[in-house]
Amino acid sequence: MYRDSDKEQPSLRLHEFLRDESENILEEWNRLDRLKIESARNLSREDQRNNIPRILEDIARSTEMRSQADVPEEGPKHHAEQRWQLGYSLEEVTCEYALLRSVILHKLVPRVGELAHGELLFLNQALDQAIVEGVATYVTSANQSLADERERLEVTLGSIGDGVASTDRDGRIVYLNRAAEEMIGWNLADAKGRPASEVLVTVDEARQQPLESLIRTVTRTGKQAHYPGEVLLTRRDGSQFPADEVAAPLNNTAGEFLGVVTTFRDVSRVRALTAQLGHLAAHDPLTGLPNRTLLTDRLNYELTHARRDGTSVAVLYLDLDLFKDVNDMLGHSAGDELLKLVAHRLQSCVRETDTVSRLGGDEFVILVSGFESLEALSELGATITRSLSAPYDIRSDTVDISTSVGVSVFPEDGDDAETLIKHADTAMYQAKTLGRNNAQFFAPEMNKRAAERRALQGDLRRALSADQLELHYQPQIALDTGLVTGAEALLRWHHPELGFVPPARFIPVAESSREIMITIGNWILEEACRQARTWLNEGHAPIRISVNVSIVQLQYENLLDHIDELLARFDLQADQLQLELTESILMSDVVGATDRVRALEARGIRIAVDDFGTGYSSLSYLKDLPVDELKIDQSFIRGLGANTDKAAIVQAVIRMAQSLNLRVIAEGVEEADEVAFLSLNGCEGAQGFYYGRAVNAWEFEQFYLNHHH
Numbered sequence: 001m002y003r004d005s006d007k008e009q010p011s012l013r014l015h016e017f018l019r020d021e022s023e024n025i026l027e028e029w030n031r032l033d034r035l036k037i038e039s040a041r042n043l044s045r046e047d048q049r050n051n052i053p054r055i056l057e058d059i060a061r062s063t064e065m066r067s068q069a070d071v072p073e074e075g076p077k078h079h080a081e082q083r084w085q086l087g088y089s090l091e092e093v094t095c096e097y098a099l100l101r102s103v104i105l106h107k108l109v110p111r112v113g114e115l116a117h118g119e120l121l122f123l124n125q126a127l128d129q130a131i132v133e134g135v136a137t138y139v140t141s142a143n144q145s146l147a148d149e150r151e152r153l154e155v156t157l158g159s160i161g162d163g164v165a166s167t168d169r170d171g172r173i174v175y176l177n178r179a180a181e182e183m184i185g186w187n188l189a190d191a192k193g194r195p196a197s198e199v200l201v202t203v204d205e206a207r208q209q210p211l212e213s214l215i216r217t218v219t220r221t222g223k224q225a226h227y228p229g230e231v232l233l234t235r236r237d238g239s240q241f242p243a244d245e246v247a248a249p250l251n252n253t254a255g256e257f258l259g260v261v262t263t264f265r266d267v268s269r270v271r272a273l274t275a276q277l278g279h280l281a282a283h284d285p286l287t288g289l290p291n292r293t294l295l296t297d298r299l300n301y302e303l304t305h306a307r308r309d310g311t312s313v314a315v316l317y318l319d320l321d322l323f324k325d326v327n328d329m330l331g332h333s334a335g336d337e338l339l340k341l342v343a344h345r346l347q348s349c350v351r352e353t354d355t356v357s358r359l360g361g362d363e364f365v366i367l368v369s370g371f372e373s374l375e376a377l378s379e380l381g382a383t384i385t386r387s388l389s390a391p392y393d394i395r396s397d398t399v400d401i402s403t404s405v406g407v408s409v410f411p412e413d414g415d416d417a418e419t420l421i422k423h424a425d426t427a428m429y430q431a432k433t434l435g436r437n438n439a440q441f442f443a444p445e446m447n448k449r450a451a452e453r454r455a456l457q458g459d460l461r462r463a464l465s466a467d468q469l470e471l472h473y474q475p476q477i478a479l480d481t482g483l484v485t486g487a488e489a490l491l492r493w494h495h496p497e498l499g500f501v502p503p504a505r506f507i508p509v510a511e512s513s514r515e516i517m518i519t520i521g522n523w524i525l526e527e528a529c530r531q532a533r534t535w536l537n538e539g540h541a542p543i544r545i546s547v548n549v550s551i552v553q554l555q556y557e558n559l560l561d562h563i564d565e566l567l568a569r570f571d572l573q574a575d576q577l578q579l580e581l582t583e584s585i586l587m588s589d590v591v592g593a594t595d596r597v598r599a600l601e602a603r604g605i606r607i608a609v610d611d612f613g614t615g616y617s618s619l620s621y622l623k624d625l626p627v628d629e630l631k632i633d634q635s636f637i638r639g640l641g642a643n644t645d646k647a648a649i650v651q652a653v654i655r656m657a658q659s660l661n662l663r664v665i666a667e668g669v670e671e672a673d674e675v676a677f678l679s680l681n682g683c684e685g686a687q688g689f690y691y692g693r694a695v696n697a698w699e700f701e702q703f704y705l706n707h708h709h
């Protein structure tokens with residue numbers, strides 16, 4: 001029976017029901033969802049519900065308003081998106097909404113009679129709306145993702161430098177990526193559907209003959225295929241480029257042949273790089289000059305011609321003198337700069353047909369063919385040393401450097417490239433020992449010397465650790481008192497087979513290896529300082545110890561630190577140490593040498609000019625140098641009494657030294673009349689066999705120090 005009162009007072013409002021029952025609905029929904037939907041089983045409660053409470057609330061609100069039964073789309077959308085990401089299938093998503101509807105209706109059924117008119121309809125519409133909204137979003141997400149996938153593939157294929165083309169099973173183009181389009185000048189739209197043989201035309205480079213297309217090969221064989229070497233691919237406009245190409249069959253999962261995919265690459269850049277690498281392999285990267293490999297090739301080539309034609313070939317081996325200085329003092333980049341300038345100058349000294357090469361470091365080799373005479377070669381050597389010795393402007397510095405040149409000539413000095421280079425190197429070494437900055441031709445006896453030098457060098461390396469080196473001391477006497485005022489430390493080498501080797505023979509060998517000379521030089525300084533300390537500790541009056549310093553040591557950047565450390569360690573006054581430098585070292589103008597000498601002087605260490613008179617015999621430089629003592633070379637002293645020339649020179653030197661306020665001492669004094677002459681002319685000191693030879697430390701102490709006491 002229909003009653004008006006019922007009609008006027010609906011007892012149940014849908015939105016109130018939904019809100020009141022929300023938790024119960026959700027509980028039930030949770031349970032059923034887990035029961036029916038596999039993907040829901042492992043989710044947390046929050047993840048499982050996700051936007052469902054919001055969807056419920058949205059439905060409640062829309063029914064409350066009764067305006068329209070539309071559900072704001074956010075809730076279902078978010079829910080569907082989340083479900084897509086969790087990997088739900090479309091059925092599962094649809095099922096969730098269906099479950100929601102059935103749970104709500106199930107709860108509502110007992111009270112459906114209490115519902116206000118039309119509210120059930122609103123509920124259904126709202127639920128439908130939510131389902132459509134959710135499912136549509138779900139499908140879009142899925143589609144979007146597929147599209148993404150395709151786009152990603154497209155981006156990948158588009159961005160790779162390789163061209164990619166695929167065909168159907170009939171060999172018709174279905175796809176070209178962007179690189180392929182650019183490389184072959186076809187766009188996909190035009191190429192699509194055309195036979196691949198029309199779009200990808202390959203030509204054998206050597207024979208300029210068309211090749212069977214790889215796509216056809218793969219279609220025929222069903223296997224991957226590639227051309228064994230490089231081929232030319234033809235662009236749409238007929239031009240060609242070198243390429244690599246590979247093709248492979250496309251099969252579906254059932255193994256059915258669907259078409260061919262081919263990738264190809266423009267190798268012109270690779271070719272250019274290969275050519276560049278070829279150049280690099282044969283050239284020195286710093287100067288761009290040919291390296292040893294290319295030099296040897298060219299030399300062999302020239303030798304073949306020279307043998308056939310009976311002509312000559314010359315090899316000039318160059319080494320920059322004291323190049324290490326520039327590196328040490330000005331830095332490696334300045335060194336590099338210098339090498340480049342040297343390379344440039346060398347090239348301007350020779351003809352274009354000659355090869356200037358760099359073997360590495362500061363060593364250059366020039367290959368000269370077709371020269372007129374040995375005189376012409378000699379002239380070339382002189383031109384080179386002259387040209388290289390002109391000053392170099394490197395940044396803000398002016399650098400002076402000289403070079404030593406060794407020359408060997410085919411056929412006289414060797415029959416093959418290796419021997420000629422080796423002999424030119426030997427001659428170069430000879431040029432170095434002859435005072436640098438000159439050129440020497442190879443002479444067979446140099447070989448003997450070179451072999452001996454190499455053997456001695458090996459032995460010298462071991463000499464220090466094998467305890468074969470010893471310092472001897474020669475007394476230096478004050479002429480006015482006759483007392484011993486100092487000792488010159490002189491190195492002695494007791495060679496296990498050769499016996500005593502004179503320093504004049506092994507010091508130059510040591511000097512030819514910086515490492516050996518510095519190791520030995522450091523040891524000499526340390527040993528001399530240790531001895532000075534020992535004698536002081538034994539109560540002897542201090543005497544000055546004079547140590548010979550090689551140019552190699554003077555170039556050594558740590559020399560000053562080493563000396564500081566020794567003076568401190570052995571607690572010596574700086575003026576107890578005297579360093580003997582030859583005139584030529586002081587004059588050599590080696591980068592930094594003068595500065596280092598000044599620094600030594602500033603510390604109070606005394607500097608003596610050794611072998612004075614043998615070098616430049618230029619006295620003018622002395623006033624600019626911080627020296628304390630001149631040692632007149634023994635060649636002026638020997639036979640002094642009988643030789644008026646020598647007497648005149650020695651007198652002049654003594655007088656000049658006095659005027660410059662330098663102490664002067666005579667070396668190699670052997671005779672009493674020499675002593676008399678020196679005393680008479682105001683020479684302050686003397687050293688020589690007349691007073692005593694160099695003896696070991698113990699003997700020195702017995703003969704000179706105890707006696708002196």
Ligand SMILES: Nc1nc2c(ncn2[C@@H]2O[C@@H]3COP(=O)(O)O[C@H]4[C@@H](O)[C@H](n5cnc6c(=O)[nH]c(N)nc65)O[C@@H]4COP(=O)(O)O[C@H]3[C@H]2O)c(=O)[nH]1
Binds near residue numbers: 504668
């Ligand atoms: N005929 C004659 N000779 C005399 C007389 N008095 C001394 N001598 C010799 O003359 C040389 C003097 O040394 P130097 O001019 O520095 O010449 C030295 C020096 O340049 C070098 N040398 C020796 N020891 C060292 C060293 O420890 N370091 C360096 N860098 N060079 C050294 O070897 C050269 C030769 O040294 P030594 O054979 O020891 O020869 C020494 C010494 O024994 C004399 O009255 N008559």
